[in-house]
Amino acid sequence: MGSSGTSAAAAGHHGQATRRDFLYLAAGGFGAVGVGAALWPFIHSMNPAADVLALASTEVDLKPIQQGQRITVTWRGKPVFIDHRTAEQVKSARDVGLQDLPDPQADQKRVKSGKDQWLVVLGVCTHLGCVPLGQKSGESKGEYGGWFCPCHGSHYDTSGRIRKGPAPKNLEVPDFTFVNDTLIRIG
Amino acid sequence: MAQNNGFFENPTVKWIEHRLPIFSFLDHSLGSQYPTPRNLNYWWNFGSLAGFMLVVMILSGVFLAMNYTPHVDHAFGSVERIMRDVNYGWLIRYIHMNGASMFFIVVYIHIFRGLYFGSYKPPREILWWLGIVILLLMMATAFMGYVLPWGQMSFWGATVITNLFSAIPLVGDKIVTLLWGGFSVDNATLNRFFALHYLLPFVIAGVVVLHIWALHVHGSNNPLGIDARGPQDKIPFHPYYTVKDAFGLAVFMIFFMFFVFFAPNFFGEPDNYIPANPMVTPAHIVPEWYFLPFYAILRSVTFNILFIDAKLGGVLAMFGSILILFLLPWLDTSRVRSGRFRPVFKVFYWLFFVVCMLLGWVGGQPADATAAGIPLLRIGQVCTFWYFFHFVVVLPLLGWFERPRPLPISISQPVLGGGRIAAAAASKPMEKA
Ligand code: HEM
Ligand code: FES
Numbered sequence: 001m002g003s004s005g006t007s008a009a010a011a012g013h014h015g016q017a018t019r020r021d022f023l024y025l026a027a028g029g030f031g032a033v034g035v036g037a038a039l040w041p042f043i044h045s046m047n048p049a050a051d052v053l054a055l056a057s058t059e060v061d062l063k064p065i066q067q068g069q070r071i072t073v074t075w076r077g078k079p080v081f082i083d084h085r086t087a088e089q090v091k092s093a094r095d096v097g098l099q100d101l102p103d104p105q106a107d108q109k110r111v112k113s114g115k116d117q118w119l120v121v122l123g124v125c126t127h128l129g130c131v132p133l134g135q136k137s138g139e140s141k142g143e144y145g146g147w148f149c150p151c152h153g154s155h156y157d158t159s160g161r162i163r164k165g166p167a168p169k170n171l172e173v174p175d176f177t178f179v180n181d182t183l184i185r186i187g
Numbered sequence: 188m189a190q191n192n193g194f195f196e197n198p199t200v201k202w203i204e205h206r207l208p209i210f211s212f213l214d215h216s217l218g219s220q221y222p223t224p225r226n227l228n229y230w231w232n233f234g235s236l237a238g239f240m241l242v243v244m245i246l247s248g249v250f251l252a253m254n255y256t257p258h259v260d261h262a263f264g265s266v267e268r269i270m271r272d273v274n275y276g277w278l279i280r281y282i283h284m285n286g287a288s289m290f291f292i293v294v295y296i297h298i299f300r301g302l303y304f305g306s307y308k309p310p311r312e313i314l315w316w317l318g319i320v321i322l323l324l325m326m327a328t329a330f331m332g333y334v335l336p337w338g339q340m341s342f343w344g345a346t347v348i349t350n351l352f353s354a355i356p357l358v359g360d361k362i363v364t365l366l367w368g369g370f371s372v373d374n375a376t377l378n379r380f381f382a383l384h385y386l387l388p389f390v391i392a393g394v395v396v397l398h399i400w401a402l403h404v405h406g407s408n409n410p411l412g413i414d415a416r417g418p419q420d421k422i423p424f425h426p427y428y429t430v431k432d433a434f435g436l437a438v439f440m441i442f443f444m445f446f447v448f449f450a451p452n453f454f455g456e457p458d459n460y461i462p463a464n465p466m467v468t469p470a471h472i473v474p475e476w477y478f479l480p481f482y483a484i485l486r487s488v489t490f491n492i493l494f495i496d497a498k499l500g501g502v503l504a505m506f507g508s509i510l511i512l513f514l515l516p517w518l519d520t521s522r523v524r525s526g527r528f529r530p531v532f533k534v535f536y537w538l539f540f541v542v543c544m545l546l547g548w549v550g551g552q553p554a555d556a557t558a559a560g561i562p563l564l565r566i567g568q569v570c571t572f573w574y575f576f577h578f579v580v581v582l583p584l585l586g587w588f589e590r591p592r593p594l595p596i597s598i599s600q601p602v603l604g605g606g607r608i609a610a611a612a613a614s615k616p617m618e619k620a
Contacts, residue, residue, distance in 0.1 A: 052375065072466060077370060128348075128498075150554075151554070153555050166498055
């Protein structure tokens with residue numbers, strides 16, 4: 001025992017013990033990869049399941065929506081705001097300089113061209129996810145005539161862009177297409 | 188030490204002891220063989236009260252779970268059924284609901300006790316860390332429990348708090364989707380929150396075992412903050428502190444049961460009796476009272492700090508306000524444990540206490556509220572600043588500049604001008620205790 005210990009120590013000086021170091025490292029690394037691989041299915045099982053992902057897209061008929069009127073529809077369990085904007089509302093959204101916006105984006109980029117009066121945004125505040133006020137008459141529309149999130153005081157303008165308050169981003173424009181002049185498909 | 192009335196001579200006890208020495212283990216842990224400082228005051232009751240509350244929560248929770256349905260279409264209804272149809276369901280739920288508040292009251296007092304008497308100082312740093320881990324686990328458990336009844340506050344609380352993680356750069360949105368199991372707080376979220384709400388209290392119980400293990404290595408701190416010098420400074424836990432804890436428990440139960448029977452919704456929000464509606468946020472959403480100071484810190488960051496935007500800044504400040512407690516043993520540079528002998532610390536301690544209370548108050552008010560013309564946001568910002576200033580600047584400097592009062596020589600023989608209680612104790616003939 002004593003002699004083999006000494007010879008092993010001596011061998012170490014000549015670099016032979018690195019074999020053992022290598023085995024430790026290889027076994028440890030292999031183990032770590034294995035544990036990671038075994039962990040992934042469990043983590044991924046928490047991500048949206050196939051049926052949740054397959055949630056159908058929503059079609060919305062725009063005909064009944066008057067100018068100046070806003071409606072809320074549900075898509076993927078979230079509210080979507082559809083705003084039939086008046087000419088003044090479109091103008092006020094386009095009159096601001098981009099440098100005055102916390103998240104600069106032109107109104108033209110947020111609507112389909114030729115359909116400038118139709119604003120479609122997710123009704124989810126980009127701060128912490130509350131539904132902003134402003135859809136119903138009598139609700140506060142905030143200082144910029146768009147929406148106001150009461151949770152922590154975010155103000156959005158008539159293009160759904162953040163103007164004031166803790167929200168970092170503009171209200172998100174979901175993927176949508178005009179199927180015809182008065183019908184849109186969201187998602 | 189204290190007599191066991193021949194308990195260990197009983198043949199059955201002996202038979203078991205020989206195979207599983209569980210009675211002597213308990214006797215050494217919480218019994219006559221566990222020596223405890225003789226001068227512990229009533230602030231030392233709150234540890235055992237916290238343990239009691241954990242048991243109450245697990246027991247009442249298990250019985251609730253027998254009648255609760257974790258599905259978005261049935262959760263609210265199943266809780267109402269517990270309230271109206273299940274025999275004594277109302278009692279079990281009110282115990283659980285108010286129990287959560289009691290648990291936090293007890294634990295917050297327990298923590299402020301530690302802050303005042305320097306219980307986080309060497310050699311109790313790990314004990315202190317384990318306590319913070321328990322606090323974090325409790326917060327996660329209570330947050331997820333509050334989601335289960337699926338009322339408006341449940342839903343919007345869950346939405347706002349899970350969205351905190353979206354502030355993390357790059358991967359934030361992915362993490363939030365992972366937490367939700369969907370694109371919003373929905374059935375998948377409710378299900379997993381129930382599974383975790385059931386699990387975490389048992390994890391807490393495990394950490395509590397570590398907490399007590401660490402406690403028993405060096406024993407309890409005490410109001411004088413000095414180490415025991417020998418057997419004359421200690422008394423056996425049983426019967427002295429078992430009786431004192433039992434008395435404290437009786438008083439505490441009066442307080443607890445007052446709320447359960449006479450004001451069961453005192454700590455709650457009426458909005459949570461409205462079923463969750465993902466399309467409408469209540470006008471004024473607030474978290475449960477025990478989260479309010481942290482919520483105020485979150486909201487007080489309304490400006491960007493260098494490249495950190497306001498949203499991320501708020502989240503960092505909120506988590507930082509708890510995580511900084513991990514560093515406390517090194518931030519407090521004074522070697523004197525007890526605040527009794529630190530005249531300047533005492534002032535700052537109570538100032539800090541008031542700041543925490545103010546934060547709690549501000550956190551419960553609407554974001555744009557004012558008081559006497561001052562926007563509450565400003566008050567919240569000043570208090571948030573002071574919260575961190577206390578830990579990062581005041582405590583390190585105090586250790587250098589403060590002149591502590593002279594410490595007593597020992598627990599049983601304090602010097603003149605030592606702690607009030609110890610002085611009184613020394614004046615009585617207790618040497619044979
Ligand atoms: C650390 C311990 C625990 C804490 C702090 C805690 C906290 C909470 C809170 C705040 C609620 C919401 C009460 C309400 O407003 O209705 C709740 C609900 C619930 N908890 Fe717990 N809980 C704990 C342990 C447990 C355990 C161990 C179980 C199950 C074994 C459990 C099962 C339930 C159930 C089924 C509900 C939904 C029914 C209801 O809302 O009344 N809890 N919990
Ligand atoms: S969630 Fe809208 S301002 Fe915070």
